[in-house]
Amino acid sequence: MDPFEIYVLHNVSTDINVLTSGSGGIAAFEDIGTGTGYGGYKVSAVYNSQFVSIALNVNALKDINNATGLFAIGGSVSTIDLVPNNELIFVSSGEPGVPSPNLVLTSVPVPAAVWLFCSGLLGYIGVGVSRIKNRTI
16 A cells, blocks of 8 residues: 555536536546645545545635635545555445544634734834834934
8 A cells, every 4th residue: 555645625617516416427526536726635544534634725715715605626636556556535334333534624714813913013113103203303
């Protein structure tokens, strides 16, 4: 087995209704694993049964913000080679009680402390400029 695989997220151009109905066939399957890259993650056996976070890039954030309604993100293992070995991630046996793989998107807000710091810094700059203007020589 390979020591690691790289999982990459992509945009999906197939119509969302085609995807949710399952009627897209091979074209939809191929579309899910191609397209503009949204981010990636290097995974290995160390991550078995663990959640990993994949940071989305500017392309992903722009597309998500411009979307209306449902939004699809595809994924693929970009390091698959022609060597016959087990190159699998997000695998589930489908047995009852065995957790299925899930993709959960979460946004990370800018901490309030950053805004507070910046406004305080601007206040100090304003006071400094005011003192320089009011100074008599």
